[in-house]
Amino acid sequence: MTAFLEIDHVDRVFSLPDGNRYIALKNIHLKIQQGEFVCLLGHSGCGKSTLLNIVAGLDRPTQGGIILENREVKEPGPDRMVVFQNYSLLPWKTVRENITLAVEQVYGNQSARERKAIVEEHINMVNLRHAADKYPAELSGGMKQRVAIARALAIRPKLLLLDEPFGALDALTRGSCKEQLMKICQEHKLTCLMVTHDADEALLLADRIVMLTNGPQSHIGQILTVPIPRPRNRLDVVNHPSYYKLRGEIVYFLNQQKKAKKRQSKTTAIIAKNGLEKVNLNIGFMPLTDCAPLVVAKEKGFFAKHGLTEVNLLREPSWKAIAQGVASGRLDAAQMLASMPLALSLGMEDQAPIPTVTALTLSRHGNAITLSRQLYDKGVRTLADFKRIITQNRDKLYTLGMVNPASVHNLMLRYWLASGGIDPDVDVKLIVVPPVEMVANLKAGYIDGYCVGEPWNSQSVAEELGFVIATDSEIWQSHVEKVLGVKEDWANQYPATHIALVKALIEACEYCDDFRHREEILDLICQPNYVGS
Missing domain, CATH: 3.40.190.10 (Periplasmic binding protein-like II)
Known part of the structure; x- marks a missing residue:
């Protein structure tokens, strides 16, 4: 199926006054189907609004492009409309006049009667008939935002872009506006791309939630599909069986990004002791049953036994994130798919080759x-x-x-x-x-x-x-499933550490192989910071 909107491998790089460059977005690739509601979620500074502006045509990507209905987006147009957090209403015009302004710009070739009918239709759509002749200063925050939404919808855009539209509203007004937006989007089969910081807001509104990593070089870290049926209301969402699991995934991702930002803000010194070149390691894993050897090595003290006293296990959102983490040096080592060391070394998927080695099979089958x-x-x-x-x-x-x-x-x-x-x-x-x-x-x-x-x-x-x-x-009997992967230059730089890591994991694998420990291991991996299922 051809995508309605495609964000095609977009980079956005800004030139700085000192001659350096700031890479805001890196290789953003996303396809959105017609009628889909997608939320962009992430911490401040991760490039959500920058990406929305590029889709709107208000900014141009440094690399890549935006394809809407098989046509490249190069400038703003009436097929896309943006609703901002600050309403952007003209204070000297009434509700009706603010909406009329947009309609006349786009539908100037239609009769006055037809244009008026469009304006009145959208005043009714957002339930502002009683305030149609009031000025923005006479409206509440929620009413102003409804005017902004009506003005956006009145030009009948193919794509509605929302940049934290409810951020400045109180909780009650925010809830009412969300309900109204959902109803309008469903009735008119609108395609929406919305920026938000709010996990609950995303779960209420979105079909998919696209979570962005911290900048610089922000990229898509994880995409969650929200399987909650429509029409929705807040109570339905909270009571849905998948709500807490989905919310937990979002909170965990955001917390991981917060920790990563703290690690980036201070240079972590390499700690050498216990006869090892480095004892403070960041090891990535995926939330799968076969992460058990890593969890057991951490929780049962096998890392510490072999001198690795400061090991952090980092749950990653995807195998792509693990590959990027090892390649960038963010991760010292990782649980990998059996073929990943070879794929990284060869430079698959148009990536530069990164020599990667494995010294241990962590699991078979599963x-x-x-x-x-x-x-x-x-x-x-x-x-x-x-x-x-x-x-x-x-x-x-x-x-x-x-x-x-x-x-x-x-x-x-x-x-x-x-x-x-x-x-x-x-x-x-x-x-x-x-x-x-x-x-x-x-x-x-x-x-x-x-x-x-x-x-x-x-x-x-x-x-x-x-x-x-x-x-x-x-x-496929006895196939290799997961392995321990490190960059080749890392293994050469920290040979004693690498050997200690392998020894600790061999002991952990032996512990996992003993059936007497199965119930205990199940309790360990089911902790929220590991598999959490």
Whole structure:
């Protein structure tokens, strides 16, 4: 499906007076479908408003571009309208006159009667009939913002852009305006891109929440799909089974960014002691069951036993974030997909080669292929059944998620499909979805199945969203799944530290292999700062 709006690998670089450059945005790539409501969320200074201005045509990207309905955006236009936090109303004009100003600019070729009808329609839409002849100074903050929204909608834009439109309002007014915005967007099938700092606001309004990392070089750190059905109200959202999990993901991401900012603000000295070149390590991991060796090494003291007394385990939002973290030096080491060291060393996906090594296999197996409940209800129980369903309706292209192009999951999913006569490049569509977002995407209907590690297959089964059609032990016996990855120059710079790290993790792996410890390990990885499921 062609995207309605595509933010195509956008960079924004600002020149500084001292001759240096500030990279505000780096490689932002996002596709938005028509009628979708997407929220941009992140800390102050992460480039949310900069990105919105680029989409609006008020600013130009340094690299990349904005594509709206297959046409490049180069300047402002009536197909996009922005609603700002500060209302931007003309104080000497009434509510009706402020809206009329926009309508006359865009629809000057229509009759006076037609223009008036558009104005009156939008006054009614935001319930301001009683205040139509009042000036902005006579209106409350909420009423002013409703005028701004009515003025934006009156020119009937294809895309509505909102820059923290409710930030200056009190809590009660804010709630009322959000309800009205949702109703208008749903009734008119508007496509919206909105900037916000508020996690609850994003969960109430958005179909997807795009979370940006700290600047400079801000990029998309994580995308959450909100599987809460519409129409929504605040009570429905709070009572939905996925609310607290989604909110927890947002809060965790923002807290991680806050910690990262603190680490950036002070240069962390390398601490050498215990006969090691460095004992203060940042190690990245993904919230999957097979992060257990890292968690056990930290919680059971194996790192400390081998002299690594200051290890931080950092939960990352995606495998891409882990690759970027290791490449930039933000992470000393990381849990990696088995093929990631090779992919980084080769420079896959147009990236510069970064020699990366692995000295330890952390896990084998642990993956499965899950298909949707809808496919189960159509009688799919085997790969042959899935092939039959595909053949019966060639107009339907089933979408399957995998975690990374360079992952075993991608290889295994392709091999499994091909073994049943299904061409993975023609008969289905394969897309990258971070592991933590698989279940939400399946529930929302954005994908029809996926290949991922635990616990995300079990969760779909538990929530009756899907069923496991194959496990990796049935497809590829004893395959390597996760490894410990470090940059080659890091291993050469800290050889004793690297050996200590491997020793600690070998002991942790042995501890995990003892079935007597399974319940204890489950309690450890289920802590909110690890897998949290």
